[in-house]
Amino acid sequence: MVSIIGFLFLCLSIITNLFVVFANIINFFKLSFNKIIFISRFATIFILLSFLTLIFAYIISDFSNYNVFQNSHSSKPILYKISGAWGNHEGSMLMWITIMSIYSFIFSFVKKIDESLKFKTIFFQSILFILFSFYLVFVSNPFLANNVNVSDGLGLNPVLQDPALAIHPPALYLGYVGYSLIFSFAIAGIVEKKINNEWFRVLKNWSLFCWSMLTLGIGLGCYWAYYELGWGGWWFWDPVENVSLMPWIAGLALVHSLFISKGEQVLTKWIVFLSILCFSLSIFGTFLVRSGILTSVHSFASDPSRGLFILLIFFLITGFGLTIFLLKMPEDKKSIKLLLLNKTSSLIINNIIMIIACLTILLGTIYPIIIEVLTDTRISVGGPYFNSTVLPIMLPGFLLMSIAPSLSWQTNKLKNYKYYSLVLISLSVLIVFISIFTYLNPWLFIGLFLGSWIILASLIAIIFIEKKSFKLKFLKNINAYIAHIGVGILIIGITFSSLLKEENDFSLNVGEEISFANSIILFEEITVESKNNFQKLRGKFIIKKNDINFAQIEAGKNYYHVSKTITTEAGIYHDWFKDIYILLGGQENEKWSIKIYNNPLVSLIWIGIFIMVISGLLGVTKK
Amino acid sequence: MKKSNLLFNKKNLICIFTILVLMISTELKTEEQIETKIKNISLQLRCMTCQNQSIYDSEADFSIDIKKIIKKLINEGKTEKEIIEFMVDRYGEYISFRPMMNKKNIFLWLFPFVLFAISLIFLTLHLKNNKNA
Numbered sequence: 001m002v003s004i005i006g007f008l009f010l011c012l013s014i015i016t017n018l019f020v021v022f023a024n025i026i027n028f029f030k031l032s033f034n035k036i037i038f039i040s041r042f043a044t045i046f047i048l049l050s051f052l053t054l055i056f057a058y059i060i061s062d063f064s065n066y067n068v069f070q071n072s073h074s075s076k077p078i079l080y081k082i083s084g085a086w087g088n089h090e091g092s093m094l095m096w097i098t099i100m101s102i103y104s105f106i107f108s109f110v111k112k113i114d115e116s117l118k119f120k121t122i123f124f125q126s127i128l129f130i131l132f133s134f135y136l137v138f139v140s141n142p143f144l145a146n147n148v149n150v151s152d153g154l155g156l157n158p159v160l161q162d163p164a165l166a167i168h169p170p171a172l173y174l175g176y177v178g179y180s181l182i183f184s185f186a187i188a189g190i191v192e193k194k195i196n197n198e199w200f201r202v203l204k205n206w207s208l209f210c211w212s213m214l215t216l217g218i219g220l221g222c223y224w225a226y227y228e229l230g231w232g233g234w235w236f237w238d239p240v241e242n243v244s245l246m247p248w249i250a251g252l253a254l255v256h257s258l259f260i261s262k263g264e265q266v267l268t269k270w271i272v273f274l275s276i277l278c279f280s281l282s283i284f285g286t287f288l289v290r291s292g293i294l295t296s297v298h299s300f301a302s303d304p305s306r307g308l309f310i311l312l313i314f315f316l317i318t319g320f321g322l323t324i325f326l327l328k329m330p331e332d333k334k335s336i337k338l339l340l341l342n343k344t345s346s347l348i349i350n351n352i353i354m355i356i357a358c359l360t361i362l363l364g365t366i367y368p369i370i371i372e373v374l375t376d377t378r379i380s381v382g383g384p385y386f387n388s389t390v391l392p393i394m395l396p397g398f399l400l401m402s403i404a405p406s407l408s409w410q411t412n413k414l415k416n417y418k419y420y421s422l423v424l425i426s427l428s429v430l431i432v433f434i435s436i437f438t439y440l441n442p443w444l445f446i447g448l449f450l451g452s453w454i455i456l457a458s459l460i461a462i463i464f465i466e467k468k469s470f471k472l473k474f475l476k477n478i479n480a481y482i483a484h485i486g487v488g489i490l491i492i493g494i495t496f497s498s499l500l501k502e503e504n505d506f507s508l509n510v511g512e513e514i515s516f517a518n519s520i521i522l523f524e525e526i527t528v529e530s531k532n533n534f535q536k537l538r539g540k541f542i543i544k545k546n547d548i549n550f551a552q553i554e555a556g557k558n559y560y561h562v563s564k565t566i567t568t569e570a571g572i573y574h575d576w577f578k579d580i581y582i583l584l585g586g587q588e589n590e591k592w593s594i595k596i597y598n599n600p601l602v603s604l605i606w607i608g609i610f611i612m613v614i615s616g617l618l619g620v621t622k623k
Numbered sequence: 624m625k626k627s628n629l630l631f632n633k634k635n636l637i638c639i640f641t642i643l644v645l646m647i648s649t650e651l652k653t654e655e656q657i658e659t660k661i662k663n664i665s666l667q668l669r670c671m672t673c674q675n676q677s678i679y680d681s682e683a684d685f686s687i688d689i690k691k692i693i694k695k696l697i698n699e700g701k702t703e704k705e706i707i708e709f710m711v712d713r714y715g716e717y718i719s720f721r722p723m724m725n726k727k728n729i730f731l732w733l734f735p736f737v738l739f740a741i742s743l744i745f746l747t748l749h750l751k752n753n754k755n756a
Contacts, residue, residue, distance in 0.1 A: 231680045238675050345750060352742045360735040367722070367731050375727060380669050382677075382720025389735045585682065 003065045006053030007143040010094075013046035013101070014133045017126040024123045033119045037108050040122050043129070044105035051085075051098040054142055058085045063153050066144040067091060073155040073562045075533040083166035084156045089290060089306075090142035092169055096286075097132045099173050100125070103181040113202060120188035121181070128180050131313050139306045155562035158534070162228055168220040172244065175214025176286070179247060179279040182207050182254070186275035187321060190328045195268055203275070204258040205620050210278075211251040212616030218244050219609035226602070227570050233498075234605065237383040242365045243285035249358040250278045253351045255616075259480070260347045268330040270351075276321035281362075283314045293369060343407040346400050353397040357390050364389070398450050401487065402457035405480045406464075416464050423456050447495025454488035476622040483615035490608025496601040503597045509590060517580065517598040520544040526592070535559040539584045539592065543573055555582040555594075576603050661693050664703055668710055669718050677720065 020040045023031055031039075057065045058081045061074040071088040072081060080087075086095045104125040108118065136142075159165075185203060189195045221244070226234035235241060254274040261267050291307020364381045371379050406415060431449050458481040468474065475482070506514055508523045515521075522542040529536040538556035542549050555571030573580040579602045585593035665679035670686045678686040689710070696706045710718050722728045 231676065233680070236675065345746075349746065352746070356735060356738045356742065359738065363731060363734055367728075371727060377727075378715065378717040379722055379728070380717050380720050381722050381731065382667075382669065382675075384667050384721035385731070388721075389732075393735055393739055 001064075002053055002057045002060070002062050003143040003145060006050050006057065007141075009046045009050035009053060010133065010137070010143065013043045013050060014130060014137070016040070016043035016046060017129050017133070020126045021123060021130065024119070033115050037119060037122060040126065041105055041108060043126070044101040047098050047101045051094055054091060054094060055082055055085045058082060061153065063150050064146050065142075066146040067142040069146045069150055069153045071156050072153040073533065074152055075562070076156060076161070077532065079163070079166060080156060080161045083160075086169050087156055087160045087165075090136070090140045092173075093132070093136050093140050094142050095169065096173055096177055097129055097136060099170075099177040100129055100132065100180050103178055104129075104184075107181055107185075107206075110202065113198060114192075114194050117185075117188055117192050117194045117199070120192050121184045124184035124187055125181060128184065128317065131316065135306075135309050135313060139309050152562075155533075155560065158558065158560040158563060158565050158567045159228055161560075162224060164220050164224040165228070168217055168224060170217075171213055171220055172217030175210050175212075175217050175251075176244075176247065176282040178206065178210030178213060179251065179275075179282050182210060182275045183279035183317070183321060186272045187324050190272055190324060190330050193328075193330075195265070195330050197265070200258060200261055200265065200271075203271070204255070204262075207251060207254050207258065207275070207278075208616055209620045211248070211255050212613050212620070214244070214248050214251060215609060215616065216613045218248060219606070219613070222609075223606060227572055228567070234602075237386045239365050240289050242361050242386075243288050246285060246358050246361055246365075247278050247281040249354050249361070250274055250281055253354040253358075254278060256347055256354075257351055260344055272325055272330060276318070276325060280314065280318040280321065281358075283310065283317060287311050287314055288365070341407060343404060343409045346404040346407055350397050350400055350404065353393060356393055360389050360393065361386065395446070395450070398454065398487075398491065401484055402450075402454040405458070405484065406461040416460065419460055419464075420457060423460060424453065427453055427456060441499065444495055444499045447491055447499070451488045451490075451492035451495065454491065455485050458482075458484045458488070472618075476618050479615040479618040479622065482618070483612050486608045486611030486615060488608075489604050489611065493601050493604030493606075493608055497599045497605065500600045501597060503595065506594045506596065507588070507591045508594055510592075514596075516596055517578070518545070519580075521580075521582075521596065523592070523594070533560060533562060535561070537584070538569075539571075539582075539594070541571060541582055543580060551580075553580070553582060555584045557584065574603065577601060579603070657694065657697055660697055660703065661690060664693050664706055665690055667707065667719060667721050669720055671714060671718060 063069045222234040287310040524540045538554045543551040553571035571582040579599040581597040583595040668678040670681035672685045
């Protein structure tokens with residue numbers, strides 16, 4: 001019953017959107033723009049109700065719904081019943097189109113936009129909505145009825161039963177799907193020939209918001225991978241990770257390009273192209289993940305017909321976007337002034353670098369598929385490839401971003417360059433000294449240098465801004481510097497945690513002590529506990545320093561009886577400088593095998609990402 | 624008396640002691656070096672029975688076996704390159720996370736750097752043009 005209501009709302013939403021599209025093409029009711037926009041809002045309300053119905057079906061464990069039966073279980077905690085609604089392919093696609101519709105709903109309330117531009121954007125957004133909703137109805141319907149009468153469901157994949165992963169998909173989709181609005185708005189701009197300062201401003205705000213959300217989503221995903229997968233790391237150059245990184249980089253390039261064009265209306269072609277690219281990459285990523293073409297940790301139940309359908313949507317949308325783009329290519333009003341080195345040229349260099357990085361990741365991700373099709377051999381393109389191509393290419397970009405925000409638009413002079421050189425020289429001397437007296441490998445040297453230089457250079461720039469205050473308005477003005485400081489912190493965190501990671505395997509009896517990373521770790525006891533939907537095996541460890549117990553962590557495994565799977569629950573002791581990360585392995589002859597990592601400065605990674613997200617959101621509200 | 628003095632004087636004792644210490648430490652060092660070598664190699668190899676995990680990170684039976692084989696090969700004096708080639712011969716190119724430098728992967732390896740070089744040339748041309756104008 002609940003499913004029927006949900007499906008009904010879905011259909012109503014599709015019909016409303018169809019009406020909006022046809023009302024635009026042949027307006028036989030002679031409706032005004034405002035009326036049609038008003039009607040389009042109902043589509044959002046319907047789809048939202050449809051999505052809420054699905055969530056409701058999950059909450060009440062309505063196993064007459066096939067999707068609920070496949071992905072839920074009555075013994076699950078309520079939080080994971082709710083998040084289970086988007087923890088599977090069909091539900092997540094419903095969330096995808098719901099978010100898409102919410103974006104156009106909120107957009108319809110934006111003031112100070114030309115009416116025809118707003119109307120065209122909502123028109124394109126409705127077309128996109130219809131395409132994806134057909135996909136939902138025909139190949140991945142979350143409201144299918146269950147043929148058999150069952151008393152309980154099959155359960156949600158246990159690794160997904162986690163708070164970070166409950167909010168990871170919504171945040172990620174707010175980014176991915178948000179690019180649909182960027183796409184619609186960009187296309188609407190060139191179709192209506194309304195590319196003016198307003199258009200740039202609106203595009204900047206929305207693309208910055210999408211980018212911030214995507215950053216948050218990716219960050220949460222990394223955090224989840226770090227403590228839930230139990231591999232000791234947080235980024236594995238997994239195809240699914242690469243797929244999220246591509247629109248992220250393209251979106252970053254878009255945001256930066258929009259800064260160049262602020263009030264100048266330059267690079268219009270490039271900006272429209274990037275807007276199309278961001279959404280295309282989002283859909284392409286979805287195709288790669290959902291078609292099951294790639295081997296990855298994210299194994300969605302995959303099915304070739306779904307992949308084919310998304311591929312079709314991808315070609316339709318990208319083809320349409322690029323055709324419109326080529327036919328109605330916007331012209332720049334002014335030419336840009338490139339000097340060595342002014343703000344414009346440095347932003348363009350960074351744009352080029354980002355696009356090369358993005359294309360390299362794209363190539364590396366799909367190359368195994370191409371090779372398999374062409375030569376019938378399987379190859380892997382993994383971390384070593386990306387580390388030795390993407391990283392060196394990004395280096396000049398990182399170097400440039402340290403001073404780019406303080407460069408001038410018109411001349412190639414850097415204000416206060418004396419201070420910059422002074423700090424640069426002393427920083428180099430300091431790091432050279434550190435590297436002489438300690439063991440620093442070249443990558444550590446580069447990472448430490450780049451990270452701290454980016455932070456210092458941004459700080460110098462902030463110091464020399466006149467009229468400092470601690471008001472929100474001031475923070476908004478310096479949000480670019482803050483974001484760059486975040487990147488600097490992130491670089492230092494990544495460098496230290498990946499290069500200075502220590503790890504050791506031990507085989508211990510309960511009650512034994514070992515010394516590790518300047519502290520003593522006592523393996524105190526093993527406990528087994530029965531929870532509602534899983535069994536918990538935990539090893540309790542006490543970390544001692546100078547005979548004082550200063551931390552206690554639990555590492556172990558969970559056994560989920562519904563799906564008969566075991567998940568690893570890493571025990572992490574977290575402080576500002578290091579993480580002690582313990583994994584409990586199997587038991588052999590009374591001894592437990594235990595893996596302990598010392599991950600230095602991991603906290604900087606999360607702090608860096610957090611700063612980037614916050615400064616992005618600050619920028620959205622900036623005038 | 625003199626004879627024994629010759630053999631056991633302070634200098635000789637110190638020498639012998641240092642040699643002993645050195646021998647032990649080099650012994651320890653090689654053990655450590657082997658471990659880092661195994662790490663470097665196994666990080667580049669895919670665990671064939673897992674989902675996109677390296678042999679180093681994986682605890683699967685397959686990976687444990689491969690790690691043992693790597694250790695054996697290192698002790699036989701094989702270099703990193705030889706060991707990876709051995710694995711590729713045995714399990715196919717799929718096992719190596721670093722794509723081989725061969726005819727079919729040449730595009731993959733050259734693409735980013737060629738693109739980088741092209742944009743560098745393009746940029747220098749444009750920057751100059753503007754300076755002259």
